[in-house]
Amino acid sequence: MSNLPSDVVEALSSRFGERFSVADAVRDLHGRGESYHAAASPDGVVFAESTQEVSEIVSLCARFGVPVIAFGAGTSLEGHLSALHGGISIDLSRMNRVLRVSAEDLDCTVEAGVTREQLNTHLRDTGLFYPIDPGANASIGGMASTRASGTNAVRYGTMRENVMGLTVVLADGRVIRTGGRARKSSAGYDLTRLFVGAEGTLGIVTEVTLRLYGIPERIAAALCSFESVSYATAAAIAIVQLGIPVARMELMDRGLIAAVNAYSGLSLPIEDTLAFEFHGPPASVDEQIQLVKGIVEDNGAKGFEAARSPEDRNRLWKARHNAFYAVVSMRPNARGWSSDVCVPVSELSRCIVETRTLLEGCRVPAAILGHVGDGNYHVVFAVDPGNADELAEVAAINGKMVHLAISVGGTCTGEHGVGTGKMAYLRAEHGDAVDVMAVIKAALDPTGIMNPGKIL
Secondary structure (H helix, E strand, O other): OOOOOHHHHHHHHHHHHHHEEOOHHHHHHOOOOOEOOOOOOOOEEEEOOOHHHHHHHHHHHHHHOOOEEEEOOOOOOOOOOOOOOOOEEEEOOOOOOEEEEEOOOOEEEEEOOOEHHHHHHHHHHHOEEOOOOOOOOOEHHHHHHHOOOOOOHHHHOOHHHHEEEEEEEOOOOOEEEEEOOOOOOOOOOOHHHHHOOOOOOOOEEEEEEEEOEEOOOEEEEEEEEEOOHHHHHHHHHHHHHOOOOOOEEEEEOHHHHHHHHHHHOOOOOOOEEEEEEEEEOHHHHHHHHHHHHHHHHHOOOEEEEEEOOHHHHHHHHHHHHOHHHHHHOOOOOOEEEEEEEEOOHHHHHHHHHHHHHHHOOOOOOEEEEEEHHHOEEEEEEEEOOOOHHHHHHHHHHHHHHHHHHHHOOOEOOOOOOOOOOOHHHHHHHHOOHHHHHHHHHHHHOOOOOEOOOOOO
């Protein structure tokens, strides 16, 4: 049953027709992401098709004090989509046009509903690609809003470094454009960085201008295993410190390898494993492979094998991208609880070893994986969402992992975002700076309608 004011229902029905829905199935789909967080359905869903339509919807909601939550591909992991106070979910998936590509300037502008796979398919014939790869086929607007990164971040950076400008609908319906296409600017406050990572709490991102990169002349991958996670992380740290420009460097602990083998039909050795990808001219790729091979072997690696064929590489990375689902599949009717932290690379080995110790007595299937080249690692739990004792146990482990990361100068989330899942840790990380965040929130969203109950 919708709790929307009748004037809002009438206005949205009249303006959007079948693109406005209060059907239970549609509302339920828009009240949850991929993780265990309890769903909270919005009162209605509108499928917007332009920035102007988003502006109209937000203006109407502002007039009646109705909450607004932006929805992209539904792949978020920290409860970002839960309509904790009801309201309207604005589905941006139909805003899926690539508006402009400039091969000369290595940039493009897309609507927020374009997914990363769709963008790279569009770019394929230009010789360019967009490297930020969080694993899921997320929408570009959602990736910007959560400051996403992923497996390629060690070389190409995160959304923070690769978003050049935004079109944003503010809480009163006004439309602003931030940043631009110039490679640098000293003009005014950096509003682009303010909205990148704001998770829809300050405004709704409807268009994004991105940096692009040339498709590497050669791509190769490699895999090696270790007797312990300490040896694996020591090798990763050495590679980073020597400045070897690997494109991907992923840790998969032995628990994850077992899950991936079962889920993806592989037969990898069940040991702590590093997976690499190398980009560049052939001579550069060969040099990177030899340098990395020497470092990992010095740290006890076994079975270092380079894979140059697209089929072998794709099989490897598909298995890695399915890691979340592989862990969840370890028990029937489970939901995934995925948490991530990011620490200084020098603290990575210690933090992962201590996290693994925390997992030793856990009754819930769990595995560690991470983009260890930049100090970011994850734990995925397969939880029974109806078992309160189990959820409490996992929450306690998660809390210890987060506080450990913060204690060594790290962060409670490297790429998932805060949502509702990491709110409890924000002040421990940022102290009184959280009060400054609240001031900004109040200035841009004085009535608190933009994705309320998230971050702050």
